[in-house]
Amino acid sequence: MGIGVAVTMILTLVGVSHGMLEDVAARSRGTGADIMVRPPGSSIIGFSGSNMPEKVVAIVRQTPHVTLATGSFMQSIGNLESIAGIHPDEFNAMSGGFRYLSGGPFGAKNDVVVDEVYARSKGVQVGDTVDLGLPWRVTGIVEPGKLSRMFAPIEYLQDQYSSLGKVSVIWVKVDDPAHIQAAIDSLTQELTGYQIYSMDAYISLISVNNIPLLKRFIAVIIGLAVIVGFMFVFLSMYTAVLERTREIGILKALGASPGYILNILIREAIVLAVAGTIAGILMTYGTRSLMGVFVPTMTTIIVYEWWPYAAMIALVGSLVGALYPGLKAAHQDAIEALSYD
């Protein structure tokens, strides 16, 4: 059970890390853009914080092969969430438009549209006023998958956060996917220092290995999971050996060598590790379902590539954990062992 919990902990944390990034990638893909332009010196994750003049959008529009370009202003409201300030007509033309599950587009300046995941997680309905740093009135709930979970009129958002005339990212559509690289080359010449990515290149950059902080975070969490798993296996094996002291004494009385006894304990540790890994993988599906219900904004995925790693961690932890009590048991005095109750 403990090995299963350790395996679940590892796989769930990896699943959350990958899921959050995959969610960001999917929502970026949902904009319908072919190219994105970010300000100089900006991060590849988190669009808010770094802005550029909105007039850059006009420069982008004049670039060869560009058919559409629209700027978004992203404002962080904490908890890794951002409101996207958009030009609705331009954004709809780029992305194919929102599909409203209830309500409709914003009309007044402090109106907001949220996606279904956000609405479900916060229990928000059309007509409600939500506090996202500022009071916003929800006018529509849309299907998720396009850029953000919250959308507001760009001018009002820029104004409220002292960023009039600024955008965080420019989404660009070209006339033919074959011309994406040509458009990027032209934009790079025009906009020196700006970060210009094709969407494919950008999405490939959004991975755990390309984000050093996340990579270290996962390493620390997995390290803790390994230690917890190891300690559990060690203590369970130690307890199991103590509980079976008399049985080990019987085996010794029958002529079992220390190697024979150690062999039994190691085989048991392997069985325990395999069973724990299978249970842990199954429980990961459970935690994913639970998180989908209770924390829907935290996308969790099953990362199959991590199953062998989790299994190896469980196996090595079990074997090392079994070795100490195993050696102790194998060399135990048979008479003492037989008198153990």
Add this chain to the structure above:
Amino acid sequence: MIEIRDLKKIYRVGDVDVHALRGVDLSVERGEFVSVIGPSGSGKSTLFHILGGLTPPTSGSVHINGRDILGMSEAQRTELRKTTVGFVFQKYNLLPTLTAAGNIAIARDIAGRSQEPDPQFDEMLKELGIEGRLQHKPRALSGGEQQRVAIARALVNHPAILLADEPTGNLDTENSIAVLNLLQDLNVHHGQTILMITHNPDAAAYGRRSVHMRDGRIVD
């Protein structure tokens, strides 16, 4: 078969030396059934442990089948337990997670004989009367049945000596008699050498010869 001369065993308990055996002399011939009778603390269990290679003697000599236990290493004593001695304990000492058949099989496995067919042992199982109970775990067996399984386990590798330590100590009268009759049959019909430790004179009477122990010595 067994030659014991001036056998002494001293245990160290804290700062105190406990003289469990103070110079035991005993000879047991092949095919004998010897009962060792004595009160608690007389040293009979220590004698049992030394003969079974569970603990080394302090001094003296103990020859079993011509080999002296005194100079044996732990590995050699393990080998002795595997090949030469079979144990029957008062508390049966069956492995609770295994069936009766599993308990017998593991003794064969430890001796490295698990693949060998053994018609002689199969015949012995019939005599023990546990053929129909082999697929049951110890908790599903009566005390008498458990002790018969323990006897089968002790005999499965055809040991030269069967050491029985209070084999009827946990049994009622009916089962005690059955087990003692069984031991007697094994001795009479199969020539099994048996050394049985008991504090019960009635049980001791099943042996062909009895020796009495007191205060770490054989008194008669």
